[in-house]
Amino acid sequence: MGSWRPGSLPGASMRARLPAPLLLLLASLWRGASGASELRYPPSKIAVIGAGIGGTSAAYFLRQTFGKDVQIDVFEKGTVGGRLATINVEGKDYEAGGSIIHPLNLHMKHFIKELGLSVPENRHGLLGIYNGDEFVFEESSWYIINILKLLWHYGFSPLRMNMWVEDILDKFMRIYRYQSHDYSFSSMEGLFHALGGNDFIQMLNRTLDETLQKAGFSQKFIYEMVTPIMRVNYGQGVNINGFVGAVSMTGADSGLWSVKGGNKLVCSGLLYASKAQLISGTVISIEERTRPQRTGGTVKLYEVSYNSASGPATDMYDIVLIATPLNHKMSNITFQNFNPPLAQFSDRYHQMVATFVHGRINASFFGYKDPSHFHLANIFTIENPNLFIYSIGVVSPVQNTHDDMKQPMGPAVWKVFSKESLTKEQMNLLFSSYDSVKEKKWLAYPHYHLPNTCPPIILHDRIYYLNGIEWAASAMEMSAVAAKNAALLSYHRWYGNMNMIDQEDLYEKLKTEL
Secondary structure (H helix, E strand, O other): OOOOOOOOOOOHHHHHHOOHHHHHHHHHHHHHHHOOHHHOOOOOEEEEEOOOHHHHHHHHHHHHHHOOOOEEEEEEOOOOOOOOOEEEEOOEEEEOOOOOEOOOOHHHHHHHHHHOOOOOOOOOOEEEEEOOOOEEEEOOOOHHHHHHHHHHHHOOHHHHHHHHHHHHHHHHOHHHHHHHOOOEOOOHHHHHHHHHHHHHHHHHOOEHHHHHHHOOOOHHHHHHHHHHHHHHHHOOOOOOEHHHHHHHHHOOOOOOEOOOOOOHHHHHHHHHHOOOEEEEEEEEEEEEEEEEOOOOOEEEEEEEEEEEOOEEEEEEEOEEEEOOOOOOOOOOOEEEOOOOOOOOOOOOEEEEEEEEEEEEEOHHHHOOOOHHHOOEEEEEEOOOOOOOOOEEEEOOOOOOOOOOOOOOOOOEEEEEEEOOOOOHHHHHHHEEEEEEEEEEEEEEEEOOOOOOOOOOOEEEOOEEEOHHHHHOOOOHHHHHHHHHHHHHHHHHHHHOOHHHEOOOOHHHHHHHHO
């Protein structure tokens, strides 16, 4: 942003030589031009609520945007990382939350480089898609055989799907250019319209099934290939919105990666890099307060009340960024004495159960008469009321040493995704033997439904909400995009830089500047 910030008056060194009335006149003119006279000074303290990928990247971008002098406090009631977490099985840690990152996730790639983290070697086993009676598709270790199988079953739909996803990704990548030039958006609808115009807005308000049928994909391809990917990534079918469906399809791409040691290391690294103070506590309420200034007049601040290990406490902030879902099961924050009252969001989050099992898979459950012929490491499932799992797959520990990828029929750690906890009878169906079971039940992402409306970014004058972007699509990179947008938006609104917010035709404007 450069060394000069809006709100500093060029030629300030000449003030001593100017008559006092002229100084007052210049000051009043400058205040009128800024449109935010009471906020011309830099903010003193900013609160970020939530230390997941959204909150920690927000702290990082706030530090970059507002500079070194502002105090940034990050509140977290649990552990740093939020929904990025690991679970220990047989003495090794495995990803239990967000686990894959796309090679075009430029913010995440920047974080990895900036924090000195590394990416383990990528090793993927063979995939099968099971409909409850048989496999409708089984991957071969021979690439050409897979191509021929896909062409035989689905014609050119798989190739067209790659082109469809790439077109959406190309448009989404515009956000990085906008943000590198410090542009921001005051609503999710405005952001998505700036990326993909009416096409993106329509995708947000049309089911994936409708979107793909309109694009000419066959019902067979949607049912047998697209639905299983939605189930493993979002625990839902093709009735989710078209945009989150496209994001989910990128999760079937090659070149996906994760962070060695666990993706949650990105969060702790960003927190450290931001020089923010971590406050371990549960935020209870936020209230607007008016305080007198020593120089005369008053200033509006936000009082954040929270419970910590040492008891109830409060603190005052100029700006508040909320980076945790405003859902009563996840963060029961109340907004007190706001007129008009602040919006409360009741949309529910989707429960996902991840069960980690160290054992041997029962190949006969999936129709294999001879277990020695079973070589699949990942099984996705089609929607079928008789199927009690979304997927099952071999997973490697986050340290990912060379001997960690076991053969599918040997003892291995399997991750099973399901809607409900697995019963003992279901475990005995899936596994011929097992010696260790760990379960993680969590509210992973929104339960998508139409009509799709994203919650507002601006909840109050200087209260910003990051997690509304999840209603377009929930992913680590989406949270990072929302975090940078909120950091830029809060900066521009603090200093009255309205020409950097919600600008029309940004894509064409920036193209002509090159």
